[in-house]
Amino acid sequence: MTSRTSLLLASLLLCSATTLAQPSTQQPEPHAVQIEQPRQVILIIGDGMDEQQITIARNYLRGAAGQLLLDSMPMRAAVQIQTSEEAVDGKPVYVADSANTASTMATGTVTSIGRISTAAGTDQDLTTIAELASAAGMRTGIVTTASVTDATPAAFATHISLRLCEDAATMEDIRYRDIFLGECKSDLKANGGKGSIAEQLAESDVDVILGGGSAHFTPTVEGDSVSTLDLARRNGYEVVSNATELAQASTDKKLLGLFSPGTMPVRLQGEAGREAEAPEPSWLNQLHPYLGSSNLPEPMTCEPNPQFSSVPTLRQMTDAALQHLADANNRGFFLMIESASIDKQSHERKPCGSIGEVEQLEEALDSALAFARTHPHTLIIVTADHAQAAQLIPDESLFAAFPIPVYTPGKLARVITPEGGQMAVNYATNNFFMEEHTGAAVPLFSNSEGVGRIPAFIQQTQIFEITRDYLGI
């Protein structure tokens, strides 16, 4: 497991996946849905968006008594997150990564950490919901604020043994500062595989692919002399790289939008780029925990990230995708939208960053709900893939009356909220420079189409099943 789990890391450190809709056996219609009008499912994933992250964002964006758009959704469920060991007869694994959880949602099968829609142990490809939809004549789309080759988008359209093999240059030896993180030699086309994630996306049937990750499309494809981006063009994709081109894109062709080299810039950052910091105990306190004092990090404000204005927002990408997918379409579509950096900013202990990306998710949801108002057979599901590290803790300890310094052993950000409060956000899952995921069940929200279809507690595999049944594929 060591080499496998560490792979997660690489993707976090290096940078960023999407879609390959290959024909696959069409399933019989489970409920004999009468498809007279197009039906569509919009699956919105907040990566790492657990209850702590949502509360932190709600407090900042709407106030301690306020409500998010998420909170207006008519139903809420909890989703049980499962992960296999690579040896499938092994012991349970209680904390997941984004690759295995996205694969679960995309395919309905639980797999092991680092895998992209391939089976633990056997490495068999697992058919994805996007592939089923495409085979049934529906359109498909993938939108993310990460690289389109990152684990979550990749799992809906590609199949590979390791999430880190994002492009043709990473297939044989992935390293971070000379540390070997893995390889995907068995996935090389020469070895009977499908190639890297970017190559699979370039050859996919996904109608709309929008996000970051242009750097993964510059390597020359395996066994040819063209770049991966040229392979995509050859396969019928119109390629756009900024908001203007996105708005002007034709709806006649498949659309690949790559708006940044890797993960797209986030909306908010801590003042002057600050992140959570360690409290500074006095010398006396270092001698004995009951003595001396400790300086907590100074409170910080959140500010706009200047780099954010250079890329389209998640709402703009969502609107473009919806327009593209719905145009002259009497069959319907499947669209996955990911706000990826709720998780990535939490790994980096940046609460302002995560808050801004929940806000981006809210805006994408607003667009999805507006679409559903004019397209009645639209099931909207919002969920997270796994829980994250950030915790909202008391800004003044519950034990402040005791005459000893009480402070977190981890890193702390004290965020000043627009309503004048101070939120203490704690990151203390490890001593590394990236926080761990956590294992709690995650929330799921749905519009009225989900009421009565989605139980109050589901396994993550059921997201695939509910989507498949709703689409009647």
Added chain:
Amino acid sequence: MTSRTSLLLASLLLCSATTLAQPSTQQPEPHAVQIEQPRQVILIIGDGMDEQQITIARNYLRGAAGQLLLDSMPMRAAVQIQTSEEAVDGKPVYVADSANTASTMATGTVTSIGRISTAAGTDQDLTTIAELASAAGMRTGIVTTASVTDATPAAFATHISLRLCEDAATMEDIRYRDIFLGECKSDLKANGGKGSIAEQLAESDVDVILGGGSAHFTPTVEGDSVSTLDLARRNGYEVVSNATELAQASTDKKLLGLFSPGTMPVRLQGEAGREAEAPEPSWLNQLHPYLGSSNLPEPMTCEPNPQFSSVPTLRQMTDAALQHLADANNRGFFLMIESASIDKQSHERKPCGSIGEVEQLEEALDSALAFARTHPHTLIIVTADHAQAAQLIPDESLFAAFPIPVYTPGKLARVITPEGGQMAVNYATNNFFMEEHTGAAVPLFSNSEGVGRIPAFIQQTQIFEITRDYLGI
């Protein structure tokens, strides 16, 4: 705020409330409920039972793919937790304590940390749901695994400025090891107050009060020569102190069961009483975080706590309360049941303890559901008061491929599960000997009576409103 928030502490350190049903203005029936059969609300509170705690318990009790009884409930909501500063025009407080949250659920009014059903700033008494029910001719009950004088039970039937004033001996000066934690002089009867929590319970109209806390009933009551327990007897309570007496108690009298001096013993403990422990870095690692190694705590099993067998279980108390409250009752009742030590054991970094107390809550819920099957107008709500510190983190770091020691800066328990896995439970909100609460919204579950009555997102005040409306009081 310092002295106020610290009060929470005392209750945790010392030990630990229940009911005073005083006549109050009856509310008009909001929905003109036709009360032909008795109606009842059973409110089950898992103290500190957030999504992390539930997942940890689910994994241990039912397995990574298993379901709790909670998970079979037909509806789930999220509850927004609010806390006032003591100066009500002050800034928001983002993390709560059990006193202010129980007061919110009991009265529908947000108050400040440490307060028991009294208003922030003004100290005015806030009418509780149990008082409203009693005034309307319904029966009322309070069951807890804490002391009946602890914050959660106290908030449903008593009114006092500070949760720590649990008995007549604590009203003027509460200390922990010479550290002053507060006082309730203004609540002395001599000063026009209602007295300590135990005295208020002893004089209350609550029909059933079951839990721990007998030590709080030995002090002599203010202005009299009798013990608080004798005051309770004088006020019509039959007093029982063990499971046998509980089973044999008459349903003709009010019932006060006190089964331990303070908090009742919990069901499970770590092997040999172990709790979460700090990783032990090598000397080299202490010199530089990239060098050397770190020993994580050895995995532990959970084992029965031998002291648990000396007290009735939460299910036994629940069954006795339901029998007492329903007997020859054509008007219905309000019953609050608390599994208190999910929170208390998490403060003490004892995951096995918290798991066993979720199991106790499950058993109480099972009894409540069985009751509801034969008593159709029974609304069951299960919720938590606030979130807690424990986090399920990866037993093997996501970053284990990196050749440096990666480990939590806090305390870790690696719990061996019955299915053969290992859960790493992290406690890292502070360096004190008790963990902090956290600020996430908490889950709420309801039986079918709640479907359509309880929205998917509510404020904690709405638990009072929903209960009041359902009972038609």
